[in-house]
Amino acid sequence: MKELTQRQMFDYLFNNGIENFIGVPDSTMKYFIEQGFKKNKILITTREEEAIGIAVGMTLSQSSSLVFMQNAGFANSLSTITSLVQLYKIPVIFLIGWRGFLKNDAPEHTKIGKIQPKLLHALSLQSKILNEKNWRISCDWALTLLKEKKSCALILKRDFID
Amino acid sequence: MIRKEAISIIVEKMSNQPIISANGLISRDLFDTCDRNSNFYMIGSMGLASSIGLGVALKKTKKKIFVFDGDGNILMNLGSLITIGMTKPKNLVHVIFDNSSHESTGGQPTATNKIRLSKIAKSANYKVFQVKTKNQLVKIFQKIKFIPGPIMVIVKIEKGEVISKRINIEPSKIKNRFMGSLKK
Numbered sequence: 001m002k003e004l005t006q007r008q009m010f011d012y013l014f015n016n017g018i019e020n021f022i023g024v025p026d027s028t029m030k031y032f033i034e035q036g037f038k039k040n041k042i043l044i045t046t047r048e049e050e051a052i053g054i055a056v057g058m059t060l061s062q063s064s065s066l067v068f069m070q071n072a073g074f075a076n077s078l079s080t081i082t083s084l085v086q087l088y089k090i091p092v093i094f095l096i097g098w099r100g101f102l103k104n105d106a107p108e109h110t111k112i113g114k115i116q117p118k119l120l121h122a123l124s125l126q127s128k129i130l131n132e133k134n135w136r137i138s139c140d141w142a143l144t145l146l147k148e149k150k151s152c153a154l155i156l157k158r159d160f161i162d
Numbered sequence: 163m164i165r166k167e168a169i170s171i172i173v174e175k176m177s178n179q180p181i182i183s184a185n186g187l188i189s190r191d192l193f194d195t196c197d198r199n200s201n202f203y204m205i206g207s208m209g210l211a212s213s214i215g216l217g218v219a220l221k222k223t224k225k226k227i228f229v230f231d232g233d234g235n236i237l238m239n240l241g242s243l244i245t246i247g248m249t250k251p252k253n254l255v256h257v258i259f260d261n262s263s264h265e266s267t268g269g270q271p272t273a274t275n276k277i278r279l280s281k282i283a284k285s286a287n288y289k290v291f292q293v294k295t296k297n298q299l300v301k302i303f304q305k306i307k308f309i310p311g312p313i314m315v316i317v318k319i320e321k322g323e324v325i326s327k328r329i330n331i332e333p334s335k336i337k338n339r340f341m342g343s344l345k346k
Contacts (some may be wrong), residue, residue: 043249045213046241053210054245057182058219060202060341065217084204088337146199 164322186266209238247286
């Protein structure tokens, strides 16, 4: 996703009620995070599970949260999603990078990139894949689910190799 | 002192402050000793009680937030100390019931008799207190009322033979009543 779009997406979510952006950085969403830092709204944690725990605490305090992570971190988070977020029905938006989407991405991303859609499906975690055209509608969809007390994931493809 | 006695001493002196309790026997002891709407029993997500507590503490700055953690739990999520030390919530009291063992899973040893958790916490900007006796525990909880956090109280406990009953409240109900108590 382009730099400008990433920045617009951060502003859009922030202006529509998401107060906390917590997670572990991903180069796929570098500008999204950078935009959040400008507004002093980013909290970087040591691990993804920790980020989810903090987001849950903030949501329990009536403050809406988004958790961002790489898909490697999504794999780290499975137990926390099932035994905290889903068990207690605590609504959180996940923003997950999708490395291994391109076939020639670095080898450590290949396997997780391949099984990511299946993992989301197995978790029954509703998700939408973002692009330049649908990001606003997808954010609206996520914000509506959050109001209905449901969690969901927005997926950001890594469509470049550096 | 066993964990259940320590929990009982602490909650007896508390009013309605929120407690986030770690999975396993800690939550069961708290439930059995003093069930209240402001207890969040974290029955899954091993290791994350302090992270949930941090999230609440950062948002509910006028309330003092208590985390009831175990040595096994905090060792699983030491990164939490880093994030707490970075954000420095003045209203967070992190209690570690330390028996140097994973008592909930059969008493396997943890490393807290070989490493100094207190030192790690101090380097992470905590004010750290350690207690071994009931008297010390009572005194420390008087003292920390007037000290800004983040505070860690390491309570050395013995392994107990008492197994408290399971929590029989639905997780979504635990959540709803906890959220209700935070609004007050």
